[in-house]
Amino acid sequence: MMRVAWLVARKDLRIETRSRVLLWQVLPFGVIALILSGLAVGPNDDAMRHAAPGLFYLVILLVVLFMIGRAQAVEAPAGTRTSVTMLGGDPAGIFLGKTLALALELIVTAAVLLAGVVVLLHAPLAGTASAIPSVLLTLGALAAGGTLYGALVAGADVQATLLPIIALPPFAGLLIVGEKSFAAAVAGQSSVKWLLFLSVSLLAYLAVGILLYGVTEES
Amino acid sequence: MATIAELVDVVVTSGGFPVLAGATLELHDHEVTVLTGDNGAGKTSVLRVLAGLSRVTSGRAEVLGVDLMTTDRRVLRRRVGWLGHEGSFYDDLTVKENLTFAAGMADRPVDAIATALDRVGLTSRQNTRTQQLSAGQRRRLGLAWLLIRRPALWLLDEPYASLDARGREFLDDLLRDVVAAGAGVVVSSHDPLGHERFATRTVEMAGGRVLKDQSA
Numbered sequence: 001m002m003r004v005a006w007l008v009a010r011k012d013l014r015i016e017t018r019s020r021v022l023l024w025q026v027l028p029f030g031v032i033a034l035i036l037s038g039l040a041v042g043p044n045d046d047a048m049r050h051a052a053p054g055l056f057y058l059v060i061l062l063v064v065l066f067m068i069g070r071a072q073a074v075e076a077p078a079g080t081r082t083s084v085t086m087l088g089g090d091p092a093g094i095f096l097g098k099t100l101a102l103a104l105e106l107i108v109t110a111a112v113l114l115a116g117v118v119v120l121l122h123a124p125l126a127g128t129a130s131a132i133p134s135v136l137l138t139l140g141a142l143a144a145g146g147t148l149y150g151a152l153v154a155g156a157d158v159q160a161t162l163l164p165i166i167a168l169p170p171f172a173g174l175l176i177v178g179e180k181s182f183a184a185a186v187a188g189q190s191s192v193k194w195l196l197f198l199s200v201s202l203l204a205y206l207a208v209g210i211l212l213y214g215v216t217e218e219s
Numbered sequence: 220m221a222t223i224a225e226l227v228d229v230v231v232t233s234g235g236f237p238v239l240a241g242a243t244l245e246l247h248d249h250e251v252t253v254l255t256g257d258n259g260a261g262k263t264s265v266l267r268v269l270a271g272l273s274r275v276t277s278g279r280a281e282v283l284g285v286d287l288m289t290t291d292r293r294v295l296r297r298r299v300g301w302l303g304h305e306g307s308f309y310d311d312l313t314v315k316e317n318l319t320f321a322a323g324m325a326d327r328p329v330d331a332i333a334t335a336l337d338r339v340g341l342t343s344r345q346n347t348r349t350q351q352l353s354a355g356q357r358r359r360l361g362l363a364w365l366l367i368r369r370p371a372l373w374l375l376d377e378p379y380a381s382l383d384a385r386g387r388e389f390l391d392d393l394l395r396d397v398v399a400a401g402a403g404v405v406v407s408s409h410d411p412l413g414h415e416r417f418a419t420r421t422v423e424m425a426g427g428r429v430l431k432d433q434s435a
Binding site for chain 1: 270272293296297299300301303304307308309310311312316320321323324325348361364368
């Protein structure tokens with residue numbers, strides 16, 4: 001399983017590096033969305049600081065939807081999915097590999113956006129840095145859930161519109177907890193209970209994905 | 220020759236429509252079987268059943284000892300090679316990277332890649348991105364993918380499409396070698412002529428059934 005996971009992750013990351021979609025499309029989109037969000041709050045430092053965790057996760061949510069579609073599009077060209085299916089790789093390994101690649105891409109994006117949160121929304125640097133563990137857990141859960149939901153809608157004619165409908169309701173809980181955790185870290189408060197919730201969510205998504213990814217692919 | 224696949228009255232439906240409507244067919248090792256017929260005759264549907272890609276609605280289907288009615292079809296897929304008529308690779312990866320991925324996923328040794336590339340004449344293009352290959356070269360890459368996997372049953376959907384005369388000759392030779400090594404090969408073809416040169420058996424299909432079964 002881990003061998004297949006490594007092969008799939010390496011392949012997805014290599015394709016992403018070559019296509020430069022993350023660099024030239026996802027990151028600029030995320031930064032623009034963050035700037036627009038800051039403008040919507042208005043030129044008030046306190047308001048921007050206060051809204052920063054929520055705006056960060058709102059932009060992350062938009063980016064996640066974009067990148068889930070992208071991760072599935074890699075397999076979409078006619079014949080590719082069939083050929084890879086015929087290789088008979090362990091579905092759990094494929095799920096873990098795609099999750100790992102998506103998580104790493106999200107981490108790169110989040111690093112740029114966190115810098116943007118500090119620079120553009122004036123979030124305190126130390127508080128933002130202390131939110132990193134919760135951000136990593138949230139991104140991991142989003143990547144695992146996104147890989148699963150992406151496989152569910154893969155191949156559907158209405159994939160682009162179906163994905164948000166399926167993914168947004170379960171992701172809303174993650175984002176609320178992520179925001180609470182981020183805000184707690186910025187305020188210097190304990191975020192242990194939120195970290196615990198995010199850890200359990202991550203493990204639950206990983207477990208469900210390992211068990212069910214093969215079923216979603218077959219269907 | 221031993222039987223490697225047996226389909227008896229196989230029915231496969233897609234969207235409520237029977238794409239196979241009681242197909243009966245027996246396949247053997249050391250044999251190149253060509254499926255002919257018009258569009259919609261059921262050629263690709265037979266290949267998909269043999270590959271474990273389609274669910275059989277009724278009938279009996281056993282391929283390489285795997286009963287497709289009772290066993291997880293994924294068990295079969297590792298032992299069967301499929302070459303579709305579309306391109307089937309990651310365009311942003313090079314030829315060698317695609318084959319390294321395929322070898323790794325299929326748990327085959329990486330040193331088989333160089334041999335396969337040499338056999339299909341793509342050694343000089345191994346560091347070329349797949350999107351830069353011609354249609355014929357992509358077809359050769361697909362064959363290299365199968366050579367690395369060394370399946371017991373080769374399923375080729377319109378493999379001669381987009382091949383020039385030299386490519387066709389190359390594929391004829393390759394298939395001869397494959398069956399000589401003991402594998403079974405099934406080829407679907409629109410072309411009613413020309414497959415006599417390599418086919419040991421021709422099966423004509425129409426309306427999701429086998430119409431005529433003729434050994435060379």
